[in-house]
Amino acid sequence: MDVKQRMQEIAQAKYGQELSQCGDGQLYHVLLQLSQELCQGRRAPAGERKLYYFSAEFLIGKLLSNDLLALGIYDQVSQALAECGHSLSAVEEAEPEPSLGNGGLGRLAACFLDSIAALGLPGDGVGLNYHYGLFQQELRDNKQTERPNPWIEDESWLIPTGIEFEVPFGFGPVKAKLFDIAVPGAHTDVANRLHLFDVEHPAPAPEGGIDFDKTDLPDRLTSFLYPDDSDEAGRLLRVYQQYFMVSAGAQLVLKELDERGHDPRSLSAHAAIQINDTHPSMVIPELVRLLLQRGLTMDEAVEQVSHTCAYTNHTILAEALEKWPISFIEKVAPQLVPILKELDARAKAAHPDSAVAIIQGKPGQEVVHMAHMDIHYGYSVNGVAALHTEILKGSELKPFYDIYPGKFNNKTNGVTLRRWLEVCNPKLAALLDQCLGTQWRTDPTQLNGLMDLYNDAAVLERMQAIKAENKRGLADALRREQGVELDPESVFDIQVKRLHEYKRQQMNALYVIRKYLDIKAGKIPERPVTVIFGAKAAPAYVMAKHIIHLILCLRQLIEDDPQVRPWLRVVMVENYNVTWAEKLIPACDISEQISLASKEASGTGNMKFMANGAVTLGTRDGANVEIADLVGPDNIYTFGASSNWIIELYDQKARDPKMGYQSELYYRRPAVKPLVDFLLDPVLTRLGDAEALKALWTDITGKDWFMSLLDVESYIAARDRAIHDYGDKPFWARKMLVNTARCGFFSSDRTIAEYDRDIWHLK
Ligand SMILES: *Cc1c(COP(=O)(O)O)cnc(C)c1O
Numbered sequence: 001m002d003v004k005q006r007m008q009e010i011a012q013a014k015y016g017q018e019l020s021q022c023g024d025g026q027l028y029h030v031l032l033q034l035s036q037e038l039c040q041g042r043r044a045p046a047g048e049r050k051l052y053y054f055s056a057e058f059l060i061g062k063l064l065s066n067d068l069l070a071l072g073i074y075d076q077v078s079q080a081l082a083e084c085g086h087s088l089s090a091v092e093e094a095e096p097e098p099s100l101g102n103g104g105l106g107r108l109a110a111c112f113l114d115s116i117a118a119l120g121l122p123g124d125g126v127g128l129n130y131h132y133g134l135f136q137q138e139l140r141d142n143k144q145t146e147r148p149n150p151w152i153e154d155e156s157w158l159i160p161t162g163i164e165f166e167v168p169f170g171f172g173p174v175k176a177k178l179f180d181i182a183v184p185g186a187h188t189d190v191a192n193r194l195h196l197f198d199v200e201h202p203a204p205a206p207e208g209g210i211d212f213d214k215t216d217l218p219d220r221l222t223s224f225l226y227p228d229d230s231d232e233a234g235r236l237l238r239v240y241q242q243y244f245m246v247s248a249g250a251q252l253v254l255k256e257l258d259e260r261g262h263d264p265r266s267l268s269a270h271a272a273i274q275i276n277d278t279h280p281s282m283v284i285p286e287l288v289r290l291l292l293q294r295g296l297t298m299d300e301a302v303e304q305v306s307h308t309c310a311y312t313n314h315t316i317l318a319e320a321l322e323k324w325p326i327s328f329i330e331k332v333a334p335q336l337v338p339i340l341k342e343l344d345a346r347a348k349a350a351h352p353d354s355a356v357a358i359i360q361g362k363p364g365q366e367v368v369h370m371a372h373m374d375i376h377y378g379y380s381v382n383g384v385a386a387l388h389t390e391i392l393k394g395s396e397l398k399p400f401y402d403i404y405p406g407k408f409n410n411k412t413n414g415v416t417l418r419r420w421l422e423v424c425n426p427k428l429a430a431l432l433d434q435c436l437g438t439q440w441r442t443d444p445t446q447l448n449g450l451m452d453l454y455n456d457a458a459v460l461e462r463m464q465a466i467k468a469e470n471k472r473g474l475a476d477a478l479r480r481e482q483g484v485e486l487d488p489e490s491v492f493d494i495q496v497k498r499l500h501e502y503k504r505q506q507m508n509a510l511y512v513i514r515k516y517l518d519i520k521a522g523k524i525p526e527r528p529v530t531v532i533f534g535a536k537a538a539p540a541y542v543m544a545k546h547i548i549h550l551i552l553c554l555r556q557l558i559e560d561d562p563q564v565r566p567w568l569r570v571v572m573v574e575n576y577n578v579t580w581a582e583k584l585i586p587a588c589d590i591s592e593q594i595s596l597a598s599k600e601a602s603g604t605g606n607m608k609f610m611a612n613g614a615v616t617l618g619t620r621d622g623a624n625v626e627i628a629d630l631v632g633p634d635n636i637y638t639f640g641a642s643s644n645w646i647i648e649l650y651d652q653k654a655r656d657p658k659m660g661y662q663s664e665l666y667y668r669r670p671a672v673k674p675l676v677d678f679l680l681d682p683v684l685t686r687l688g689d690a691e692a693l694k695a696l697w698t699d700i701t702g703k704d705w706f707m708s709l710l711d712v713e714s715y716i717a718a719r720d721r722a723i724h725d726y727g728d729k730p731f732w733a734r735k736m737l738v739n740t741a742r743c744g745f746f747s748s749d750r751t752i753a754e755y756d757r758d759i760w761h762l763k
Pocket residue numbers: 102103104105107496497498576577578581602603604605606608
């Protein structure tokens with residue numbers, strides 16, 4: 001096909017114009033149509049068994065560049081646009097970012113779909129079509145506010161399929177309409193699909209913020225991802241959403257099974273369902289219910305379902321493991337209750353230990369422990385990094401590991417290097433082509449070949465020049481879009497991820513305070529540093545909002561201080577999302593991965609940064625451990641207490657609250673106290689909400705559940721060392737090179753190949 005000619009034809013048909021006369025918005029729609037035509041012409045991959053990846057989130061990001069690359073026409077389109085005076089990156093600005101995910105878990109699902117298609121495997125995503133998605137963040141008066149984020153335009157990537165199912169809620173049936181987004185596989189001729197269910201009459205965006213009537217069902221079912229669950233109506237709405245997704249999804253699985261000519265008694269031979277965290281867990285009882293309707297006995301239905309479903313655990317944070325009151329399920333989907341009770345009774349009969357029960361609690365107050373159901377009735381349980389899986393086996397899920405050792409396996413996360421290197425960092429990708437040939441694009445382990453260039457001054461200089469160009473690019477984008485001026489000559493030290501106490505943005509802020517106080521005392525740093533944050537806080541997460549407030553107050557304090565500003569800057573990117581990530585990550589010098597050891601299951605941001613030549617400053621947590629093993633101790637900065645020690649400290653405290661970690665002891669240390677007490681200093685508090693800062697101070701000094709003060713001194717030392725080392729250009733450039741050279745292991749193509757080999761067996 002002549003790509004440019006087809007673009008011209010579409011532009012003529014749509015707008016009656018030449019390409020050169022079209023605006024960026026029009027060109028986006030021309031390319032949207034072209035991509036969709038090409039996707040439609042692709043076949044679905046064949047296989048005896050088909051995978052359905054069930055997930056509450058798919059943080060897919062903008063699709064245009066990614067799809068053009070996967071369709072093999074990226075270069076042709078770029079060139080065609082250039083020939084008529086346009087640029088792909090400008091056209092891309094016109095694309096709204098789909099708002100179907102929240103953080104790492106959703107982005108993982110998106111990377112996985114990309115890799116499943118690229119490996120030519122039959123596997124579709126199943127989720128919900130949120131209209132206002134995750135909220136849009138605004139930063140005003142040093143605080144976060146939330147607005148709806150409508151992203152669906154008249155012409156979008158969503159394809160109506162005409163397929164509908166009825167979801168039987170307690171209050172009556174609701175129609176689920178299916179929309180699809182195509183997922184073309186790079187270097188293949190196949191495409192899979194992301195299936196998104198929607199209600200028939202989705203409600204309009206609420207006025208003003210993101211508050212709405214949570215009982216306005218069914219029209220509100222697909223308004224928002226993770227509605228505020230601080231009240232009962234919000235929690236109930238989540239259960240309604242979950243059941244809507246899994247009931248429609250399970251019906252889709254059975255419909256396709258039927259269309260492929262298979263009996264429901266052979267479900268597990270022809271379908272695999274990956275349950276991405278516990279949000280889709282109700283697919284288990286729902287499938288049992290649907291199989292009973294199709295005439296299977298309870299034994300047969302349970303047998304099929306437990307060889308079809310597999311569960312991925314994403315966290316050991318107890319508060320994130322969902323337990324729903326059975327009264328909620330009684331209300332949302334009463335037909336599931338007898339099935340849940342039967343599944344629970346069978347599990348209890350086989351394993352009387354109450355620690356592994358599905359239904360727990362006193363009569364009248366029973367809750368359903370979703371993860372427990374997944375483990376009993378799934379055939380595989382996987383963690384998402386080596387350390388995380390070991391912690392699941394050894395402590396968090398030990399009673400289950402003792403029962404089902406064969407179900408447990410590790411699948412270290414990965415990221416698609418097509419989006420996270422080829423598309424987001426074209427200059428580095430071109431250099432890699434020059435150095436290694438283009439094979440690394442299909443086989444990222446070839447990047448190891450860069451190690452041969454470890455002492456090649458020209459390559460090292462070029463890598464640094466590319467980093468400098470990317471830093472200027474980020475500075476331009478932030479100036480244009482958020483009015484922020486950056487100094488591209490400074491060290492870019494970046495922590496971007498959801499705001500959570502375990503991720504310890506507050507510890508990063510304590511470092512900023514340390515440097516501020518040093519400069520005020522006349523101790524000038526070796527070189528200027530720009531500390532960049534990007535993070536959304538869940539709307540009802542009060543402490544997270546306090547931490548954002550602290551960061552923004554520090555930012556203002558420093559911006560207004562001509563003595564400090566030349567040496568230390570704080571920037572908080574508003575509305576951190578995939579689009580910003582693609583600009584921030586290639587521009588990063590130091591990647592902050594500072595979660596409390598044992599708490600970050602894997603992280604995937606860490607992998608994206610590494611691939612783009614940022615050097616990690618991190619704890620020995622999640623996949624940081626594997627990064628450290630791959631790059632070696634000279635090419636990463638690690639600090640802080642070990643996960644074993646942290647787990648021991650929590651155990652001690654559980655045995656006796658006076659034991660274990662005691663934040664006030666650390667707070668008393670002379671190097672720590674002034675940093676924390678700065679939260680009460682009028683110099684800072686006059687810029688914001690003294691009560692919020694006081695509440696944060698009280699929490700850190702009295703509780704500090706994620707132990708910032710335990711690690712803060714070693715953190716400061718490691719960070720100072722990294723910033724010092726940065727000054728030795730060739731020394732630093734080699735670290736950059738090693739990080740990119742060793743990132744191939746973290747390709748999600750590798751992860752997906754392992755899922756298929758060990759869990760799915762699709763071909
Ligand atoms: C990769 C990614 C994440 C996950 O980052 P972590 O550092 O692993 O928590 C979150 N949000 C966006 C937009 C991402 O691209």
